[in-house]
Structure formats: C-alpha cells, structure tokens
Amino acid sequence: MKLKIYNHMTGKKEEFEPLDPSRVTMYVCGMTVQDRPHMGHMLAFVSADLIRRVLEYFGYEVLHVQNFTDIDDKIIARAQEEGQDPKVLAQRNIDRFFEAADALHIERATLYPKVTEHIEDIIAFIQRLIDAGHAYEAGGSVWFDVRSWPSYGELSGRDIEELESGYRIEVDENKRDPLDFALWKASREGEPSWDSPWGPGRPGWHIECSVMSTKYLGETFDLHGGGRDLIFPHHENELAQSKAVGGQFVRYWMHNGLLNLEGQKMSKSTGHFFAMEDVLAEFSPEVVRFYLLRGHFRNQMEYSRERMEEARSAYERMRRALQRIEVSAADPHLGEESGPEVSSPEGQALLESAERAKTAFDEALADDFNAEAALAALFELVREANPYWVARPEAPQLEAEVVHRVREVLRGSLAVLGLFESLEAGGGEIPPEIEELARRREEARRARDWATADALREEIQSKGYTVEDHAGGSTIRPA
Numbered sequence: 176m177k178l179k180i181y182n183h184m185t186g187k188k189e190e191f192e193p194l195d196p197s198r199v200t201m202y203v204c205g206m207t208v209q210d211r212p213h214m215g216h217m218l219a220f221v222s223a224d225l226i227r228r229v230l231e232y233f234g235y236e237v238l239h240v241q242n243f244t245d246i247d248d249k250i251i252a253r254a255q256e257e258g259q260d261p262k263v264l265a266q267r268n269i270d271r272f273f274e275a276a277d278a279l280h281i282e283r284a285t286l287y288p289k290v291t292e293h294i295e296d297i298i299a300f301i302q303r304l305i306d307a308g309h310a311y312e313a314g315g316s317v318w319f320d321v322r323s324w325p326s327y328g329e330l331s332g333r334d335i336e337e338l339e340s341g342y343r344i345e346v347d348e349n350k351r352d353p354l355d356f357a358l359w360k361a362s363r364e365g366e367p368s369w370d371s372p373w374g375p376g377r378p379g380w381h382i383e384c385s386v387m388s389t390k391y392l393g394e395t396f397d398l399h400g401g402g403r404d405l406i407f408p409h410h411e412n413e414l415a416q417s418k419a420v421g422g423q424f425v426r427y428w429m430h431n432g433l434l435n436l437e438g439q440k441m442s443k444s445t446g447h448f449f450a451m452e453d454v455l456a457e458f459s460p461e462v463v464r465f466y467l468l469r470g471h472f473r474n475q476m477e478y479s480r481e482r483m484e485e486a487r488s489a490y491e492r493m494r495r496a497l498q499r500i501e502v503s504a505a506d507p508h509l510g511e512e513s514g515p516e517v518s519s520p521e522g523q524a525l526l527e528s529a530e531r532a533k534t535a536f537d538e539a540l541a542d543d544f545n546a547e548a549a550l551a552a553l554f555e556l557v558r559e560a561n562p563y564w565v566a567r568p569e570a571p572q573l574e575a576e577v578v579h580r581v582r583e584v585l586r587g588s589l590a591v592l593g594l595f596e597s598l599e600a601g602g603g604e605i606p607p608e609i610e611e612l613a614r615r616r617e618e619a620r621r622a623r624d625w626a627t628a629d630a631l632r633e634e635i636q637s638k639g640y641t642v643e644d645h646a647g648g649s650t651i652r653p654a
C-alpha cells in the first residue's frame with residue numbers, strides 16, 4: 176500500500192518516496208525546556224510518534240531526530256526568576272519531558288541533540304552563511320539577511336513586502352532590515368555565553384534546527400515535523416538558512432494542528448489542567464494518548480475536561496471489548512461445541528468484517544496518517560462483533576478461528592497506534608468493583624499520594640487480586 180503525505184510546501188497530498196527506499200529521515204522540533212511539558216507539547220509529540228510508528232508499520236526504518244532547546248531568552252529569564260542555573264532548570268524539564276513521553280508510550284527518538292552541545296557546529300554554520308553573503312555581523316550579533324534570499328516566504332506563503340509593513344518585528348538598531356533575524360546574539364551582562372569569531376554570545380533560536388537536522392540527517396532529508404505555530408517564522412527561517420548553504424533541506428513538511436481551549440491557542444500562560452502532571456493525575460496515560468490520537472493530527476483539537484471524559488468512555492468501551500475477547504481466546508474450552516470449521520453465517524460474516532476493518536485501518540493510515548478514521552474502523556468491528564458474543568455466552572459455543580482473527584485484527588492494529596500494548600497480562604475478567612479500586616489507586620499514585628495508593632492496594636489484595644506496577648500503569652490479576 177502506498178503512503179500519501181500532505182506536504183505543506185506544495186499544499187497537496189503526495190505519494191511518499193523517501194530518498195533512501197528503506198530508511199526514512201525525520202526531524203521534529205522539540206521542546207524549549209523553560210517549563211514542564213503540557214498537553215499542547217504532547218499533542219505534537221504523540222503526532223510525531225504516530226507518524227514514526229506508521230512508517231515502521233509500513234516497513235521503513237526511521238532515523239528520528241528531535242532537539243531540545245536548552246538555552247534561550249525564556250530559559251534565561253526563568254532561571255533568573257528562580258535563582259537557578261539555566262542548565263539545571265533545563266535538565267529538570269528535560270527529565271519531566273521523558274517522564275511524560277514514556278508514560279504516553281512515545282517511542283524514543285534515535286537522537287535528542289541539545290543546543291548547548293552543538294555550539295561549535297552552529298558557529299561553523301553561521302560562518303558559512305556569512306561567507307556565502309547571506310548573513311552579516313553587527314554589534315557582536317550576526318543576522319540573516321532576508322533580502323538576500325529571494326524565495327523567503329515560500330513555505331508560509333508570505334510575501335516579503337507585506338511582512339515588512341504588517342508583521343510585528345523585533346526592533347534592533349544593528350539590523351539592516353527589520354525582517355532580518357538573529358543567528359548569533361551578543362551576550363548581555365550575567366547571561367551564559369560562548370566565545371565566537373564575533374565575540375561572546377549565544378545562538379539565536381532558528382539556527383539550531385538547521386544545524387542539528389542537517390548534521391545528523393544530511394543537507395536534504397525526508398520529513399520535518401512540528402506544530403502549525405512553527406511554520407512562521409521558525410520553519411521559514413530554518414528553510415532559508417539551510418537552503419542558503421546548499422541542499423533542498425526538507426522534502427515533506429508536516430505540521431500538526433494545535434490544541435484549543437475555547438478557541439485560544441494553548442500556552443504555558445493559560446492556567447492549570449494543561450501541565451502533563453496535572454492531567455495525568457486525573458486520567459490514565461493511555462486515555463490521554465487515545466484522546467490525542469482521536470482526531471486527525473493536522474486538525475485543530477478542542478480541549479476540555481469534558482472532551483477528556485468522552486475519550487475515557489470511548490477508550491473504556493474498547494477496553495471492555497478487548498477484555499471479553501481475551502478471556503474467550505484464553506479459554507481452554509474455546510470452540511469445543513462449534514467444531515474446527517467456521518460454519519455459522521454469523522461467524523463467516525464476522526470474519527469478513529474483520530478483514531474489512533483491517534483494510535480500512537491500513538488505508539486510513541496510508542492516507543496521511545489518518546488515525547481518526549483508522550480508530551473508527553476498529554470501533555466498527557467492535558460494534559459488529561458484539562451480537563456474535565451476546566449470542567454465544569459460553570466459550571465452547573464460539574468459533575475459535577473467528578475469536579482469534581477478531582483478536583488479531585484489533586490487538587495488532589491498536590498496537591500500531593501504541594494502544595493496549597499491555598492488555599495480555601490482564602488474564603481473566605476483573606469485576607468492576609476491583610477495576611474501580613485499581614483506577615483510584617492509579618490516580619493516587621500519579622498524584623504521589625502513596626498512603627492512599629498503599630491502602631487501596633491492600634483493599635484489592637484482601638478481595639483476592641494482585642496489582643503489578645509497570646511503566647505507564649498497572650495490571651490486575653486474580654491472586
């Protein structure tokens with residue numbers, strides 16, 4: 176099946192042809208780590224994870240690079256506020272990023288380069304831009320000369336003249352033109368700085384992504400991802416810088432939609448219930464991942480507690496269906512009465528439904544990673560399977576081939592999306608009362624309320640079940 180990708184550069188869905196037929200190169204703009212990760216960040220990274228997993232599902236090896244911006248104005252300002260070393264602040268938030276990413280089952284990127292570890296590469300890149308006549312030094316800073324790059328605006332579709340008159344641009348007396356942007360910033364008193372041919376300073380924001388992406392992926396690579404809010408100026412600037420030293424830079428530009436709260440772009444300043452710690456105290460990581468995968472990644476998503484509750488009930492519907500199927504599949508008496516052949520018309524129809532769901536799932540993902548439609552195909556299969564199980568309440572009455580095939584399609588497909596990867600361990604049917612206790616214990620654990628969590632564990636054990644904790648959640652079994 177051929178994969179199609181919506182390429183922001185051309186505004187079209189295009190058939191995907193990686194430069195190297197077996198290996199895809201992908202760069203994703205990572206976090207600026209002045210604060211803890213929030214839901215808006217995780218939407219971008221779950222979207223990138225979806226793309227990565229689907230590429231792997233379609234047989235590609237993926238070289239995935241995602242940076243950390245670990246020095247910039249916001250980090251310096253925050254560190255000064257807190258009386259902290261910017262390095263310590265950045266590392267603390269990098270640790271929090273990994274905690275959240277692991278909880279959400281985001282596969283680790285191949286590389287996570289940091290700005291502070293690439294200063295020499297950045298200086299060399301800037302020097303190349305100066306030598307090529309696309310950048311100039313003024314007052315200890317270095318600026319990209321936007322007027323020297325005629326195709327500036329090609330990604331965002333903006334016109335230089337319009338930008339000049341309308342866009343609110345950082346004013347600096349050293350710039351030749353208001354549109355020029357900083358590649359290197361002369362350091363101010365008390366700020367972290369590095370020596371350079373232009374004096375002590377630090378990199379501007381945009382240059383790091385050009386340097387780190389091309390260093391590890393080559394001057395031209397396949398995919399570049401990030402949120403829609405990065406298209407201008409960040410990606411436009413990355414593109415100008417990178418093409419100015421050679422190469423096409425990026426072959427397919429992909430941007431995820433943003434998370435909206437009553438029409439407002441979510442940012443650090445919009446209050447609580449956005450920080451991952453707060454969200455994960457109320458919802459299990461799998462429900463959060465499920466919510467973030469439910470829409471098409473390119474669309475804007477509405478975010479509220481109500482939407483999260485809706486996601487939880489849909490997720491629970493799927494979980495209960497899987498649980499029932501797992502119990503049937505594990506039953507030693509499965510199919511004893513029905514025999515080895517699939518002889519019932521309902522069984523044959525359900526086998527066909529399973530094949531249809533699998534095809535629809537694959538087609539949806541091949542069509543620009545449409546997880547929304549892919550999940551809808553699986554829910555449709557669950558809906559169609561329900562009457563079959565209702566009519567055959569005992570395992571001997573079920574047809575083994577039907578049970579196994581429906582199980583295989585659902586579990587295999589959900590695993591592609593990084594969902595229900597650990598359900599196998601669940602074993603037998605767990606009474607709702609025990610599940611409720613387990614859910615409350617998970618919440619207590621995420622809120623680091625260990626006393627309550629321990630008390631709930633004891634209560635669960637006293638009712639004949641054991642709890643096993645593992646990364647991203649826990650599993651209940653009959654003792």
Ligand SMILES: [Zn+2]
Nearest residue numbers: 204205384409
């Ligand atoms: Zn970037």
